[in-house]
Amino acid sequence: MTFVRDDLRPLRRRTALFLAVFALAFAVIAFRLFSLQVVQAPTWRKLAENNRLRRLPLEAPRGLVTDCTGRVVMDNRPAFQLLLFPEEMKDPERTVRFLVQLGLADEGEVRARVARARRTSHLPSVIADNLSWAQMAAVAAHRADFQELAVHPATRRAVPAGPAVAHLVGQLGEVSPAQLAADSRLRPGQLVGKSGIELAYQEVLGGVPGNLVVVVDALGRQVSTLDEEPPKPGHPLALTVDLELQTEAAEAMAGLVGSVVGLDPRDGAVRVLLSEPSFDPDLFAGHLEPARWASLVADPLKPLQNRALQALYPPGSTIKPIFAAGALADGLRAPAHSVYCTGTATFYGHPYRCWLAGGHGHVALERGIEVSCDTFFYRLAYEAGIGRLAAWAKRLGLGERTGIDLPGEAAGLVPSEEWSRRTRGHPWYAGETISVGIGQGPILVTPLQLAVAYAALVNGGFLVTPHLVPGGGKPPRPTGIDPAVLATVRRGMERVVAGGEGTARRLASLPVPMAGKTGTSQVIRKKEGVKWQELPWEQRHHALFVGYAPPAEPTLVVVAVVEHGGDASAVAAPVVGRVLAKAFGHDVEISTPQLLLANPHAQPEPTPPGARAAQVAEVRP
Amino acid sequence: MRRLDLAMLLALLPILVCSHLLQSSTARALAQPAYASRQLLWLVLGVVLLLVVASSDYRLLLRLAPLFYVVSLLTLAAMLFLAPVRAGTRSWLVLGPYTLQPSEFARVAAILAAAALAASHQRELLAPRTALQVTAVVAAPALLVALQPDLGVALTYLPILVAVLWLGGLRWRIWVALALSVLVLAAAAWLWYLKPYQQERILTFLEPDRAPAGAGYQQRQSRIAVGSGGLTGKGLRSGTQSQLRFLPAQDTDFIFAVWAEETGFVGSLLLLGCYAAVTYRLFAIALAARDRGGTLLAAAVAVVFATQTLVNIAMVVGLAPTTGITLPLLSRGGSSVLATCLCLGLTQSVWRLRFANL
Numbered sequence: 001m002t003f004v005r006d007d008l009r010p011l012r013r014r015t016a017l018f019l020a021v022f023a024l025a026f027a028v029i030a031f032r033l034f035s036l037q038v039v040q041a042p043t044w045r046k047l048a049e050n051n052r053l054r055r056l057p058l059e060a061p062r063g064l065v066t067d068c069t070g071r072v073v074m075d076n077r078p079a080f081q082l083l084l085f086p087e088e089m090k091d092p093e094r095t096v097r098f099l100v101q102l103g104l105a106d107e108g109e110v111r112a113r114v115a116r117a118r119r120t121s122h123l124p125s126v127i128a129d130n131l132s133w134a135q136m137a138a139v140a141a142h143r144a145d146f147q148e149l150a151v152h153p154a155t156r157r158a159v160p161a162g163p164a165v166a167h168l169v170g171q172l173g174e175v176s177p178a179q180l181a182a183d184s185r186l187r188p189g190q191l192v193g194k195s196g197i198e199l200a201y202q203e204v205l206g207g208v209p210g211n212l213v214v215v216v217d218a219l220g221r222q223v224s225t226l227d228e229e230p231p232k233p234g235h236p237l238a239l240t241v242d243l244e245l246q247t248e249a250a251e252a253m254a255g256l257v258g259s260v261v262g263l264d265p266r267d268g269a270v271r272v273l274l275s276e277p278s279f280d281p282d283l284f285a286g287h288l289e290p291a292r293w294a295s296l297v298a299d300p301l302k303p304l305q306n307r308a309l310q311a312l313y314p315p316g317s318t319i320k321p322i323f324a325a326g327a328l329a330d331g332l333r334a335p336a337h338s339v340y341c342t343g344t345a346t347f348y349g350h351p352y353r354c355w356l357a358g359g360h361g362h363v364a365l366e367r368g369i370e371v372s373c374d375t376f377f378y379r380l381a382y383e384a385g386i387g388r389l390a391a392w393a394k395r396l397g398l399g400e401r402t403g404i405d406l407p408g409e410a411a412g413l414v415p416s417e418e419w420s421r422r423t424r425g426h427p428w429y430a431g432e433t434i435s436v437g438i439g440q441g442p443i444l445v446t447p448l449q450l451a452v453a454y455a456a457l458v459n460g461g462f463l464v465t466p467h468l469v470p471g472g473g474k475p476p477r478p479t480g481i482d483p484a485v486l487a488t489v490r491r492g493m494e495r496v497v498a499g500g501e502g503t504a505r506r507l508a509s510l511p512v513p514m515a516g517k518t519g520t521s522q523v524i525r526k527k528e529g530v531k532w533q534e535l536p537w538e539q540r541h542h543a544l545f546v547g548y549a550p551p552a553e554p555t556l557v558v559v560a561v562v563e564h565g566g567d568a569s570a571v572a573a574p575v576v577g578r579v580l581a582k583a584f585g586h587d588v589e590i591s592t593p594q595l596l597l598a599n600p601h602a603q604p605e606p607t608p609p610g611a612r613a614a615q616v617a618e619v620r621p
Numbered sequence: 622m623r624r625l626d627l628a629m630l631l632a633l634l635p636i637l638v639c640s641h642l643l644q645s646s647t648a649r650a651l652a653q654p655a656y657a658s659r660q661l662l663w664l665v666l667g668v669v670l671l672l673v674v675a676s677s678d679y680r681l682l683l684r685l686a687p688l689f690y691v692v693s694l695l696t697l698a699a700m701l702f703l704a705p706v707r708a709g710t711r712s713w714l715v716l717g718p719y720t721l722q723p724s725e726f727a728r729v730a731a732i733l734a735a736a737a738l739a740a741s742h743q744r745e746l747l748a749p750r751t752a753l754q755v756t757a758v759v760a761a762p763a764l765l766v767a768l769q770p771d772l773g774v775a776l777t778y779l780p781i782l783v784a785v786l787w788l789g790g791l792r793w794r795i796w797v798a799l800a801l802s803v804l805v806l807a808a809a810a811w812l813w814y815l816k817p818y819q820q821e822r823i824l825t826f827l828e829p830d831r832a833p834a835g836a837g838y839q840q841r842q843s844r845i846a847v848g849s850g851g852l853t854g855k856g857l858r859s860g861t862q863s864q865l866r867f868l869p870a871q872d873t874d875f876i877f878a879v880w881a882e883e884t885g886f887v888g889s890l891l892l893l894g895c896y897a898a899v900t901y902r903l904f905a906i907a908l909a910a911r912d913r914g915g916t917l918l919a920a921a922v923a924v925v926f927a928t929q930t931l932v933n934i935a936m937v938v939g940l941a942p943t944t945g946i947t948l949p950l951l952s953r954g955g956s957s958v959l960a961t962c963l964c965l966g967l968t969q970s971v972w973r974l975r976f977a978n979l
Contacts, residue, residue, distance in 0.1 A: 008916060010745050012908050014788050015920045019904040022927045026897045029931060030890060032938045036848040037886035044848025051845065052861045217865040 060207030063234030079156035163278035164250035170196015171284035207234035240269035259307035265455035268464030318519030319439035326392025341375035369492030381437025516547030518568035545572035632898035667962035674966025693727035722956035740914035773945025784924035854885030
């Protein structure tokens with residue numbers, strides 16, 4: 001190879017051309033840099049921020065709820081939520097498959113939750129709360145594959161007292177669109193009170209959620225905290241309820257259907273508020289599974305209903321002291337006025353039977369209450385007419401809401417001629433008045449209303465507003481009933497327990513003196529000569545008892561209603577007896593005819609939450 | 622020394638400083654502190670090599686080109702059988718803690734050989750036969766590299782061919798024939814050589830929203846890094862895209878994005894300007910060369926250097942598909958730094974000897 005000095009001009013010409021081409025290319029790159037870094041910079045900067053910043057909601061721990069002695073009714077425990085960041089989801093189908101494999105819920109539900117999360121795409125959504133350790137481990141193991149998912153510490157409502165207070169404390173649920181619109185402090189997906197104390201005192205217990213802005217790296221790991229706005233925890237709330245009595249009532253009502261209400265007659269403070277059957281309040285501590293919800297709703301025993309203030313029953317004989325007080329106060333009866341009971345009385349050409357077939361003989365007012373003579377009260381009703389019966393019932397608070405600080409209370413029904421025409425479309429039948437006289441027919445009360453009415457009978461004639469928080473409720477309203485009248489009625493009620501013929505005399509053996517009134521309300525008309533034990537469960541009468549103690553200066557009124565309990569003195573009175581005895585420091589065992597009460601709808605215990613999740617040992621995406 | 626092209630060295634200095642700063646930044650993000658110090662060693666060695674080669678006589682090296690070429694070809698061929706498989710290719714020779722990439726040095730040999738071959742032909746246009754020889758000389762090592770397989774490096778051989786053939790001069794009919802054969806080759810490569818992920822890269826480039834989370838992820842993150850740098854950048858070692866590792870291959874293919882994010886438009890324009898200045902000096906040397914061999918050698922180096930720079934940055938700013946072509950002197954990798962310094966040293970030799978007598 002030799003190198004000869006030759007004409008380099010064509011070579012240099014072509015080289016210069018190359019130089020020009022590259023100069024142009026450098027210019028193009030420079031222009032592109034200008035467009036990216038100067039013109040479009042804000043857009044890219046926002047994308048970079050989205051890359052690295054995550055806004056996490058910090059739920060406010062809800063307030064602690066205690067009973068009247070400071071025992072914990074409801075607090076919080078740590079739990080772990082699964083958050084979904086919809087914007088980071090690469091393939092929703094793949095995410096859904098993973099979540100289903102985690103065992104969070106069935107596929108339809110998971111799909112619905114993911115779809116809902118995508119609607120509020122700028123914020124993370126809670127896909128599941130209360131993750132098990134296995135689920136958390138599975139999410140952590142697949143963090144690189146599913147960067148849209150994050151396990152987030154949170155608190156979860158814990159109700160140590162369990163099903164005994166389920167209706168009282170109520171349920172949490174996801175905030176509704178209407179609530180969101182009304183209160184700017186609420187967040188989508190946030191849990192708020194939906195019933196019970198949780199709803200009534202949402203303002204107190206709720207707190208204000210906070211925010212956490214964290215920097216994450218490309219693998220979704222939190223690198224640092226940029227900004228933290230801590231949540232404001234909810235305020236604590238002390239209730240008037242006595243957890244010990246509540247638990248005693250629950251034990252006494254085990255296996256039964258009905259409710260127990262305990263009230264301090266002096267001011268209306270609620271000591272016991274129980275509804276059976278109940279449910280595990282933990283089911284409602286987080287985001288409820290629709291399947292669980294559906295099974296609770298479909299249960300024929302309606303476990304979600306708070307029977308203490310939502311169920312309506314004919315009061316049966318428990319209405320008798322109320323009418324007795326009315327009759328005495330209005331002068332329709334003197335305490336000594338006596339009626340002769342043969343076992344049957346005839347009004348408007350129809351026979352009305354007393355519950356005691358042989359009759360009670362001469363019955364005055366006090367004994368009428370003691371033996372619960374129907375004939376005495378048939379006669380009273382006949383003379384008073386429906387108008388006055390209704391007035392007496394209303395004077396003691398029946399037919400209207402008590403005003404308790406819990407949502408969903410029923411108003412009950414006190415009938416009138418006008419009510420009959422308007423609601424039923426036919427005139428009031430005179431014979432119905434006679435039935436109403438013994439608490440049957442179209443007169444309906446809630447257990448709570450009964451408790452309020454009896455409180456007025458024993459507190460000197462004041463209508464109290466039942467309340468769950470000390471100092472709550474409106475001031476007691478006087479009914480204007482003369483103390484002497486009330487004294488007469490109370491003597492009758494003392495004889496119910498203490499009297500030789502008292503319908504609840506079995507309670508006389510208890511260490512705590514008490515008084516009260518039994519009541520049996522018909523579900524269907526009882527056939528002659530059939531014992532209640534032989535009837536199918538659904539056709540048995542409801543058993544009621546209202547008791548109070550001490551008889552002289554009562555500090556506690558307790559109502560027990562046992563649906564289809566059959567016999568008030570054998571079934572309902574012992575429940576009240578146990579609760580009253582407990583309130584005054586005595587543990588008593590009173591056997592209720594449990595075997596006879598077996599109801600056909602009794603269901604096995606639901607699977608405890610978490611049991612299913614625990615089965616997920618290993619999950620692959 | 623005094624007869625070296627100081628302008629080029631002046632333009633190189635900021636690039637070398639940037640290189641070290643960036644390697645420290647990414648080494649921190651990747652938690653690999655050894656990367657930065659090792660790269661600094663390569664840079665120092667590179668500068669020494671540059672000066673050594675600059676003080677040699679390029680004409681002698683051009684005469685020895687066939688020897689270098691044959692040695693490099695044999696090495697590349699042996700690589701296919703002897704080199705260990707790393708990251709799916711047989712591209713590296715392992716020497717203790719260091720690895721060498723012979724394909725980088727073979728490219729220098731190919732430049733020398735192609736330039737020597739074309740320079741030996743003194744007419745205004747290359748004879749078709751010489752053109753074929755040049756093509757074969759460049760294609761042979763490129764094919765061996767492609768077989769490793771290392772498409773990114775193999776592609777960097779292509780500018781040599783274009784540069785030497787264009788500078789040597791061809792009839793337009795031959796250019797048409799070449800263009801057609803390139804098309805045929807490209808089609809064949811698409812069908813038989815490219816792996817699905819490589820095909821996906823090209824499709825993604827042509828249609829950026831095709832798969833934002835898949836193959837488009839790298840390019841998207843790169844553009845976010847560059848764009849979010851804004852006018853003045855986020856500050857050295859403060860780039861969120863790189864420090865939080867959203868940016869892939871930040872120490873190699875996408876290193877320019879780190880610089881653009883951390884120093885903004887001002888910084889990236891300065892760095893781009895340095896590369897442009899080096900490119901300009903390379904062409905200036907080619908134009909000043911005293912003989913055909915020097916011109917061809919310097920121009921080929923200029924074209925290879927500038928093409929690699931432009932294709933890499935174009936990829937970073939989303940103007941070219943992801944190819945795996947690194948940015949000379951900035952991307953991490955000792956062989957690349959040394960080979961680049963070798964080339965730059967050759968052109969310095971051309972510059973130094975531009976007035977020398979025969």
